[in-house]
Amino acid sequence: MRRRQQPPLPKRYGLDPARLRLPEDGDWPSLRDHLIHRLPRVEPARIDEMLRAGDIVDLNGPLGPDSPFVPGGAVWFHRDLPAEHPVPFDIPIVYRDDTILVADKPHFLATIPRGSHILQTALVKLRRELDLPDLIPAHRLDRATAGLVLFVIDPASRGAYQTMFQRQHVRKEYEAVAGLRPELDFPVELVSRIIKEKHILAAQEVPGPPNARTRIELVEQRGELGRYRLHPATGRTHQLRLHMNSLGIPILGDDFYPVITDKQLDDYRRPLQLLAATLEFTDPRTGEPRRFETTRSLQAWTDPDGWAGEPVSGHRAG
Numbered sequence: 506m507r508r509r510q511q512p513p514l515p516k517r518y519g520l521d522p523a524r525l526r527l528p529e530d531g532d533w534p535s536l537r538d539h540l541i542h543r544l545p546r547v548e549p550a551r552i553d554e555m556l557r558a559g560d561i562v563d564l565n566g567p568l569g570p571d572s573p574f575v576p577g578g579a580v581w582f583h584r585d586l587p588a589e590h591p592v593p594f595d596i597p598i599v600y601r602d603d604t605i606l607v608a609d610k611p612h613f614l615a616t617i618p619r620g621s622h623i624l625q626t627a628l629v630k631l632r633r634e635l636d637l638p639d640l641i642p643a644h645r646l647d648r649a650t651a652g653l654v655l656f657v658i659d660p661a662s663r664g665a666y667q668t669m670f671q672r673q674h675v676r677k678e679y680e681a682v683a684g685l686r687p688e689l690d691f692p693v694e695l696v697s698r699i700i701k702e703k704h705i706l707a708a709q710e711v712p713g714p715p716n717a718r719t720r721i722e723l724v725e726q727r728g729e730l731g732r733y734r735l736h737p738a739t740g741r742t743h744q745l746r747l748h749m750n751s752l753g754i755p756i757l758g759d760d761f762y763p764v765i766t767d768k769q770l771d772d773y774r775r776p777l778q779l780l781a782a783t784l785e786f787t788d789p790r791t792g793e794p795r796r797f798e799t800t801r802s803l804q805a806w807t808d809p810d811g812w813a814g815e816p817v818s819g820h821r822a823g
Contacts, residue, residue, distance in 0.1 A: 513562050514581050518624055519632030522581040533574040536561075547585075555582060589625045590771035596627055596634075597800050599653065604790060605666065606631070606640065606656045607797045612776035615648040621770075627654060644670040647743070649760070652679070652781025652799050665789040670740070678783035679735040679745055680724075682805040683754040691723040695751065701742040707761045708743040710751060717741040719748045730757075732806050745779060757805045757812075775812060778805045 514522040525543065533539040540552050540561075559567030561582045568580065594611035601607070608627060615622040618629060632640050643655045643666040655670075657663045669675055699717040701708040718738040725732040731754070735745050743762070749755055750762040757778040760766045780803055785796045804812040 512581050513564055513566075514583065516632075516638050517583045518586070519629045519638065520583070520618065520623070522583050525580050525582070527575060527578045527580070529577045531574065531576060535570075536568060536572040536574050536580070537570055539574045551585070586623050587621045589621065589623065592625045593773070596630060599797050599800065601658075604657065604659045604662050605643075606635075606637075606658055607784065608654050608656060609800050610646055610651055610654050610781075611801075612649060612651045613773055616642055616645040616654055622648065628656070631656065643667050644675075644740075646781055647777075649758075649777040650779045650781060651776070651801055653784045653797055654781070655784060655797075662790055669786060669789050673739065674786060676783070676785040677737055677740075677781065678785075679737070680780045680782045680803055681733045681735055681745065681749060681756045682730055682778035682803050683733060683749055683756050685723075685726060685729060685731045686753055689723075689752060689754075691721065693721045693752065695719050695721065695748040697748070697751070699741040699744055699747060706765055708741070708747060710747055717744045717748070719745060721748065721752070727806070730805070730809075732803070746777075776804070778803045778812075 512522050512524060516522075525540075527536075527539065531539065533542065537552060537556060540547075541549050544552065553570060555561050556568060556570045556572070559569070561568050561580050563575075563578060563580050592611070592614045594614065596611065596614070597609040599607040599609050608631060610616065610627050614630075615626045616628060618626050623629065628640065628642060632638055637658055639660050640656050640658055641660075641663055643657055643663075646652060646654055655666065657666050696715045696718050697710045698713040698715050699708050700711055716739060720736040720738070722734040722736075723731050724734050733749070735749075737744055746756055746759055746762050750759070755762050758775045759777055759779075760768050780799060780801055782799045783796065785794075787793070788795050
């Protein structure tokens with residue numbers, strides 16, 4: 506197996522530097538000219554500033570404004586970070602040993618850096634707070650969903666745990682709060698085909714061979730609301746939200762289904778009432794059975810007046 510090349514720049518804010526592979530052919534007179542062509546979203550003045558400061562490097566060290574373009578070479582640099590709204594909720598640790606860590610992610614916090622969410626993500630926060638620079642998630646939760654996420658501490662064990670999720674060898678149980686439809690006979694098993702197209706916010710159910718399966722139980726009723734237990738057998742994007750919506754009982758706080766609604770990124774009121782409550786699996790490293798349960802509860806069920814009114818706070822916000 507080919508060993509991964511170590512970047513010549515250290516992590517910053519828990520993030521690896523970006524690596525840019527230079528093409529084998531090209532007639533750019535300088536590295537600067539190529540970078541201006543290759544990075545159209547970065548202002549040329551900013552590229553000049555980074556080159557003058559020595560912030561762009563190769564394996565031999567910092568590169569300057571007059572550095573030549575080297576076909577087949579590689580350069581590293583740290584990307585400029587977007588302005589982010591702080592997500593003011595903590596991330597309780599449910600379990601930790603030398604190999605894995607199970608965190609109880611709050612609503613409104615993305616699992617991994619992506620788009621406009623970089624520092625305000627569970628991965629970067631945990632890397633920095635716990636001084637675990639090699640931490641990596643074995644799977645992901647939507648930004649809107651709260652609950653359990655398994656991270657891998659030991660780099661040598663990443664593949665085993667990630668493969669376990671990819672092969673659907675993990676039993677996952679979610680809780681949700683939604684309206685009631687008395688005519689529905691629970692438990693219900695939904696099977697459909699779900700696709701999620703790039704640059705389109707919402708996923709959709711379409712005709713074709715099924716790729717998503719969910720078993721849904723109604724656990725408890727209170728007034729016009731129900732507390733549901735959801736058992737996904739597959740892991741398609743927004744699968745649980747789509748399947749609840751297809752039953753005519755969209756999850757409370759869902760800003761995508763049945764229709765996309767505009768909400769400011771720093772509006773922490775009325776979080777999606779979906780919680781990853783349980784993870785259960787046979788540990789691929791030790792062969793031992795593992796079961797982890799969330800420390801959270803769904804606010805629309807435990808404190809409906811608070812959920813509908815004031816912003817949530819603290820790790821019990823789930």
